[in-house]
Amino acid sequence: MIGFIKRLDWPGYVLALFLVFFILLPIVTVFLWAFTEQWFYPSVLPTKWGLRYWFKVLERPDVWAAFFTSVQLSSIVTALSAVICLPAAYAFARMEFPGKQFFMMSFLMGNAFPRFALIISIAVLFLTLNLVGTYLGVVIIQLLNTILLMIWLPTAAFQSVSRNMEEAAMDVGASPLRVFWHITLPQALPAIGAALLMTFVWTFYETEGAWLVGAPRVQTMPLLMMSMINNQLVVQYGAVLSVALWVPSLVALLLARRVMGSDSFAKGLGA
Amino acid sequence: MSDTLSTAPASAPLTKWRPTGLFFIAAPILLIAVFLFYPALRSIWGTIYVRQPDGSYAFSIASYLYFFSDSYSLTNLGRTFWTTIVTMVLLIAINLPIAIYLRFKGGRLAVFIQVLALFPMFVPGIVIVYALIRYLGPNGLLQTLLEVVGIGGFQSPYLTPWGPVIGMVWDAMPFTLLVLTAGMSGIATSAIEAAQDVGAGRLRILFSIILPQIKNSLLVVTSLNFLGLFGQAFMPFMLGPTSPEMMGPFMLRTFSTVRDPLQAATQATIVFALCSVAGLAYVRSIAKRRAAELVK
Secondary structure (H helix, E strand, C coil), X not given: CHHHHHHCCHHHHHHHHHHHHHHHHHHHHHHHHHCEEECCCCCCCCCEECXXXXXXXXXXXXXXXXXXXXXXHHHHHHHHHHHHHHHHHHHHHHCECCCHHHHHHHHHHHHHCCHHHHHHHHHHHHHHCCCCXXXXXXXXXXXXXXXXXXXXXXXHHHHHCCHHHHHHHHHCCCCHHHHHHHHHHHHHHHHXXXXXXXXXXXXXXXXXXXHHHHCCCCCCHHHHHHHHHHHCXXXXXXHHHHHHHHHHHHHHHHHHHHHHCCCHHHHHCCX | CHHHHHHCCCCCCCCCECXXXXXXXXXXXXXXXXXXXXXXXXXXXXHHEEECCCCCEEECCHHHHHHHHCHHHHHHHHHXXXXXXXXXXXXXXXXXXXXXXXXXXXXHHHHHHHHHHHHHHHCCHHHHHHHHHHHHCCCCHHHHHHHHCCCCCCCCCCCXXXXXXXXXXXXXXXXXXXXXXXXXXXXXXXXXXXXHHCCCCHHHHHHHHHHHHCHHHHHHHHHHHHHHHHCCCHHHHHHCCCCCCCHHHHXXXXXHCCCCHHHHHHHHHHXXXXXXXXXXXXXXXXXXXXXXXXXX
């Protein structure tokens, strides 16, 4: 009996219980509300279940407009980010050039600023350039947000490509471009794909930059959800949108993480 | 990352030293120079070299004098410090035990704990905010559950100073845990066992073996969390009280509602200055590590 109690993993149960209450139950709440038609306090579960609010949300033109704005913005930002950053990632991984360390550090410096203060100072500049409230302004501010990720992860991917294979191809006379196209790129592609996917999802949910520079004229999905949470009496709208938009992105991010391995994030940030 | 680096032979670089690389990195460098460093420097400069009523420009620290004599601004600054420090302490207090547990235990319960603790990584801020309002808000699920087991008198933290603290702990959990676990993976089990053999207690092992080993991880977590939390705008805006407020929503309101870009830039500069210590600590720690890796 005493042995049984000793074998019980008390710290583990305490931690698990805490995390259930702190992390899991808030998420469960969102799902419950999304499929609720009526929920009167103090009932533990919804008093009436149903999909009525899903149809109501899907009928709203502002939801569709915000959705298309967000998809378009995220696509443009991700594409621009890839075009700008991937060559740089390759250069950092495979080339030697003057000031390499200095430039690498200057990218990391972006991390060493308090983000919102930076956004404020960018917005002050945008005010003089008439970029506040414009689509272009939002694209620029969200693009800045993606650079670190889009350089960091692909740099690691290019570095992990085996140099022996590249050199073997060179030895049999392949041109550097051919080596890159047939050897380096295919091996780095899964990680680059993961970086693209994550950039897209993060940009889709980017809130602070779009809020300060874009609102109210550029209405993205998170901004619409913010106004629904703050102003609307219908609780379910926020819940339905959360579930509808977040589940696909969750699946995408989980896929991305499978490709990348578990701790490359933390290592990238200097752990 | 270091694993993959070490598989590459240290000798025989594929390409020689040449400036082509500079051409490749020109676009992102230009982008951050024009839209990140320039605006930051410009808004800092703009707070001390100010346009006068007659249209000329002159040096003036009036906006700073205003900030540091305005009791509302100072209260907001104090609230920001309080929220940041409380959140940072809670983050370490929650994640250090989890990281230690995950380092030394395996099995299904450990996997469950790890999945839950890292889960917020996949939840966008707006969904977190919504979930916490519904869960912790007045008449929310937590209050209902507590009343079912007979605990009454629940005070919702929503729209109190604890609201943003809870939201930011939620948000920063995965990052904190990942960095601490990465640091912890360097501790040899044999070292712990040896210490246990000579009779060291748990606290002794924590302070003499574990904490010294993860010193760098703690430094990274502390500095990055400080930077991230001090400048937060979204969580305090959605979950916190309107007055006094944290610097993030305060800057936002000064910029968008009060329409005073000079004062907003002054507030941003003060935040920059207060965060620069944490920023420097972060850059220094990472510079050391990068230098070691780039040599390979």
